[in-house]
Amino acid sequence: MLSRIAESLFWIGRYIERADGTARILDVHLERLNQLPLAEQRSASQELLAVMGVRSESDDFDLADLLHHMAYDPTNAASIAGSLGAARENARRARETVSSALWETLNTTWYGLSQHRKDVVGTFRFCHWTLERTAMVRGAADTTMSKDESWNFLMLGRSLEKADMTARMLSTADTQASGLSWVNMLRCAGAYESFLRTQRTAFGEKYAAEFLLLDRLFPRSIVYSLSEAEDSLRMLDPSHRRVGFHSDARRIVGQARSFLEFHQSEDLLQELPEHMERVQKACSQASDAISRKYFSRAEDNAWVGEIS
Structure with a gap:
């Protein structure tokens, strides 16, 4: 297998799990953040962004900035939109290897990114839409790809990112500080x-x-x-x-x-x-x-x- 194809498959797996994990983390924290006073909301938003491996450059970083960085920024590979776009781009590079069903699912998902409101309610729906779409991508891969080297590179990326995202999810679980059960x-x-x-x-x-x-x-x-x-x-x-x-x-x-x-x-x-x-x-x-x-x-x- 060409190294560029193997690399693309590895990163398809990683980016799909990253989008899924980010949507899960944002979904479970969004309601609590929206109910906090402005000062606490800013500090909590910065803390959550830090868990995702990103540091804010402004003291005025608020919930709207958090939604942009974690959900909608297409240039940020750690955001949901950025991860799904990067997964689609890697699938395009490995088009001769990925199945038609997998490519079409990723492509349709990418075209659906712009159809969501970017407020708090819209982000709730966007997170749930992301979980559905990533599940469809995994299902398309599971049922239409041969379990050969290409599959193993895809699974390797998925499993590493899944472990990393679950670790980040648990890092937000200080229940006394965040009020999360x-x-x-x-x-x-x-x-x-x-x-x-x-x-x-x-x-x-x-x-x-x-x-x-x-x-x-x-x-x-x-x-x-x-x-x-x-x-x-x-x-x-x-x-x-x-x-x-x-x-x-x-x-x-x-x-x-x-x-x-x-x-x-x-x-x-x-x-x-x-x-x-x-x-x-x-x-x-x-x-x-x-x-x-x-x-x-x-x-x-x-x-x-x-x-x-």
Whole structure:
């Protein structure tokens, strides 16, 4: 497979999950932000933007600016519109590999970005529309793509971004500061019903955090997502060694996953910020390692002049 095709598929997976995760985070915080006094609204908006990895340059940053940066800015790859546009552009570059159903779903989604009101009520609807469209994209990929290398690169991007976005979602879950309940956080991740069936009579912040962080069977949990990334990396590079791994990405992801799975904690909520920072760092490092191994061809393709 050409490295440019593999890279496009990897980033399609990442951008679709980024749009989905950003829509979930914005949706669960929007009502609370809209009800705060102006001064608190500004500080809370800046804090939420910082969780997404962006720092505001103005002290007057308010809810309208937050909606623009997180939802509607087409030039910002961390926004919903920017992520969906970037996913569509990568699909265009890999048009000979992605299925017609996947391309048409991404293309239709991109054309639908301009049909939404940009106020608070319109953003609620935009977030729910985004969740529906990203689900359709994932469904089109699942049912129309062969489970070969192209599929593994797509899944690798999806699983890394899913782990990262769930970590960012949990980073906003300081319930005492934000007034958010863990019920809302579970609903944000689409995990509420699964959590009730799994825990039954055990409720509380600790159990909810444990479910979203460590559950091996729920698709949006961090441990599940990291395990999924490990499986994709193993399929892409099935070589076996008696000691260590050829793939730095597999080592990084495996260490992050095993640390979470085997770490014993007496107070998971107290350690949650540390865990989330470690997961986000591991996802970033793994993405860099994947780029170096599979995508970086600038030096190989560089023109070399003749030596006289």
